[in-house]
Amino acid sequence: MTKAGGKSQVNGSVYENEDFVYSYGWNRVMMHAIGGWPEDNDNFFMRNRIFLNGLALMLFVILPQSASAAVFWGDLNAFIECFSVNLAVNLSLLKIVWLGVQRSTVQNLLKLMAGDWLMEKTLEEHEEMLKMTKIIRLISSLSFYWTLCLFAAYVSVQILVGFELRNDPNVDPRLSIGFLYTCVFPFDTSPLAVFIPIWIAQFLCTYLSMAGYSSPDSFLGMFVFHQCGQLKVLRRRLERIVDEKTMENPRVFWKKLGEIVERHEHLNERASEIEENFNKIFLAATLVCIFATCTQGFAVITLLQETEGDFPVLQMIFLLVFTTYDLGHFFVYCMAGDILMTESSNFGVSMYNSQWYNLAPTDAKSVLIFTSRCIMPQQITGGKFTVLSLPLFANVVKTAASYLSVLLAMKV
Numbered sequence: 001m002t003k004a005g006g007k008s009q010v011n012g013s014v015y016e017n018e019d020f021v022y023s024y025g026w027n028r029v030m031m032h033a034i035g036g037w038p039e040d041n042d043n044f045f046m047r048n049r050i051f052l053n054g055l056a057l058m059l060f061v062i063l064p065q066s067a068s069a070a071v072f073w074g075d076l077n078a079f080i081e082c083f084s085v086n087l088a089v090n091l092s093l094l095k096i097v098w099l100g101v102q103r104s105t106v107q108n109l110l111k112l113m114a115g116d117w118l119m120e121k122t123l124e125e126h127e128e129m130l131k132m133t134k135i136i137r138l139i140s141s142l143s144f145y146w147t148l149c150l151f152a153a154y155v156s157v158q159i160l161v162g163f164e165l166r167n168d169p170n171v172d173p174r175l176s177i178g179f180l181y182t183c184v185f186p187f188d189t190s191p192l193a194v195f196i197p198i199w200i201a202q203f204l205c206t207y208l209s210m211a212g213y214s215s216p217d218s219f220l221g222m223f224v225f226h227q228c229g230q231l232k233v234l235r236r237r238l239e240r241i242v243d244e245k246t247m248e249n250p251r252v253f254w255k256k257l258g259e260i261v262e263r264h265e266h267l268n269e270r271a272s273e274i275e276e277n278f279n280k281i282f283l284a285a286t287l288v289c290i291f292a293t294c295t296q297g298f299a300v301i302t303l304l305q306e307t308e309g310d311f312p313v314l315q316m317i318f319l320l321v322f323t324t325y326d327l328g329h330f331f332v333y334c335m336a337g338d339i340l341m342t343e344s345s346n347f348g349v350s351m352y353n354s355q356w357y358n359l360a361p362t363d364a365k366s367v368l369i370f371t372s373r374c375i376m377p378q379q380i381t382g383g384k385f386t387v388l389s390l391p392l393f394a395n396v397v398k399t400a401a402s403y404l405s406v407l408l409a410m411k412v
Contacts, residue, residue: 019117025137026144030215036099038107050100064183084295092212132229143218153318217329224336231343235350242355271378283383289330293400296323337388345377
């Protein structure tokens with residue numbers, strides 16, 4: 001197995017562990033792009049770069065595009081298109097700012113994750129951790145390359161649209177033409193000395209917004225999947241708790257059980273830390289996924305119905321890529337939450353698979369008490385309102401489809 005190259009500078013040798021470096025995959029590259037990967041030796045500027053990126057998004061994309069909504073009022077198609085893009089960029093801003101606010105939490109979770117790879121473990125336990133690592137690396141790789149594809153598709157489409165609008169005499173004069181977003185600036189942007197710097201800033205902010213949309217999802221998903229791997233390892237230890245040594249010496253059994261209980265408490269605290277600090281992000285992602293899927297579906301249907309002459313291939317590719325991109329990242333949250341609930345609630349199954357029948361009655365009762373405490377699964381929720389799981393993903397898709405039918409009815 002080939003390990004990923006490079007070393008993290010955070011906390012010295014702990015973060016230089018090859019397995020840990022291999023496990024985070026593309027997440028470090030993507031988080032560095034938005035300024036969200038914490039380093040102990042960061043200076044003041046590097047620690048706060050993530051907030052400066054958020055400010056750039058606000059000034060060059062969100063405010064000018066929000067101002068254009070007044071121009072499109074009354075034109076349902078144009079307003080929905082403007083709303084859908086602005087919604088996604090606003091979610092990117094929220095994720096970027098929130099990661100900056102939760103910098104210490106992120107740093108602590110990374111240290112705990114790195115420490116897990118340094119703990120003493122059997123070859124079987126190491127393989128269990130690597131199974132989750134492969135999922136993490138696959139998700140981070142897909143997220144990285146999908147972001148690049150979306151970025152290329154969006155910029156290409158907007159450049160073509162900009163050329164078309166420049167030759168359209170019916171364009172509202174209040175709009176600033178030629179930029180990557182439909183926007184309104186309170187000054188004349190036609191001089192090249194003004195146009196070019198703003199266009200370059202929007203070009204950079206476009207990648208920033210897309211990286212800010214995807215990298216936190218992959219990054220937080222990494223913590224949840226790693227947590228699932230640690231629960232799996234702990235379940236394997238519970239399955240092996242009864243052996244010749246523990247049957248001959250009850251003290252060995254109690255020592256092993258104590259270590260399992262203590263480790264389980266630590267994992268519960270870690271799951272609570274993820275849930276308490278990031279449930280608002282999960283809620284925002286849930287709501288935006290509903291509305292973004294609805295509006296992108298509306299845009300696809302409108303494009304198919306109203307196209308005359310040459311079919312806009314690039315626009316259709318972008319719409320399909322973005323819809324898949326949006327649903328895919330929310331699916332990561334739901335899949336991670338579903339696996340987390342399964343792994344954290346199956347300690348009773350692990351106990352059943354052990355040789356519990358060889359234990360003394362008092363010892364068996366103690367294990368039963370422990371497994372009874374594991375009936376309530378660990379969960380990640382959207383703002384404490386809904387549990388992220390695969391059934392929730394299905395409900396989100398159905399809700400988006402129902403809202404889409406309302407928009408289509410309004411259009412008619």
